[in-house]
Amino acid sequence: MSTHDRERDMDDLLREDGGEIGRLYRRLPRYEPPRRLDRAVLSDAARAVHSGKPPRRQRWIFGIGSAAGIVLAAGIAWRIGHDAMSDKSIIGPAREVVPVQPISESARRKHEDAAPAEAPAPAAATQAPAAARDEASGASPTSDAIRQSARKAKTMSKPAPATAAPPPPAPKQAPVPVEAPLPQAFPEAERHQREAGAESEESTRPYGNAANPAAQGATDDKRSQPAAGAARHRQGLSSPTPPSGSVELQRDMQLAPEAWLAHIRELMRQGRSQQATESLRLFRRTHPKRPIPDDLRPLLD
């Protein structure tokens, strides 16, 4: 084949019909793509048009954003609920915290048991801490009742168990502990309580409500104890439990505020200034928001 022929072939190939070689090529088998390829390509095209899906990376962003939003919402909801619970417990009246009934009931029962054998009950009450110390040191106590009272006073001085202790069978005869028949060991306190009750029925009413520990002790105390603790903590005060563990101070805590103050005044009149001072200090810690009367203020100085 000459160069001329090759150029002629080239010209023929570049013609519209491709020349002789082009015509021969068109007689070759006309292969077509299989149908599965048609379906695959067309479905790709349709998916690209109709789905409108964002790229994979953007879908990740949406997913992460949704998860973060849910976590944030849950955190806010939890925080709001937590704050609401805290506010509720803090706002609750701190006065109702005072563990009233379990102490008085147990103390009263003990004193009732010991009353026939006891001669000077006030002395036994005031000597309870000493009896407890004696018992701890192995010294022989003067009386079983004193020992039991001291032991009770020690155990009840712990704030949390006092509220958590299951209340005794509801004393129907004594809905208000301060009005319940008191043992002979507390004749003065009984009298002051009754005086206070006569003076200010209004001030004793809350204690009258709280005097049914069988119904309220387990719920109110649990609810209000943290609140009282929080209030005392905010004021930098320690627990209102009597520092000396005195049964009489324990019993003072059961009094209504006005009655308690009257009792303190009575102690002063009797010349028991040390007892009055301790009781007033306990009063201030138990009722931190209540103003101290001017006539009693010198006891704190």
Next chain:
Amino acid sequence: MGSEKTDEELMLAYAGGDLLAFEMLYRRHRGTLYRFLLRTLRHRADADELFQDTWSRLIAARERYRPEAKFTTWLLQIAHNLIVDRFRRQRPQASDEESEAVFRTLDAPDDEQPERVLTEFEQRRRLQLALEDLPDEQRVAFLLRVESGLGLEEIAAVTGAGRETVKSRLRYALARIRARFAS
């Protein structure tokens, strides 16, 4: 009428969300593209794979299509790029020395070349064998011309080669085919 639309109009319509435009475009070019791939690759599985890849790339790039480029050229450019990648992974190109040897054979006297007496069936068979034996670049250029009907400039645009290079490749391809008929 949709059938009167040009390839470029259909492609723009598909880029705007018209799926029917794509289907029409696909029907127009599916056979040509497939045959080009099959005869270039000479392997059906490879042709199937690159056929789908070519359309997938076109679909993914639909929003970047500009009507300044002829649709056929764009489609075949995508396919050609895939072919070149495949060739690079599979085997080396035919050397120029091999092509020159073919031409020496072709320069034999006409009376020694009996192709004119071959039957049509034998001619088609020999053409097919000749295509298979062509170096890849020559085969691509030849197929772009006879299968897709592209001119020299369009083949140059698709393959990225110069116009004269394309013309040379076509000339070598024709010489090889003639040599096959003469053997």
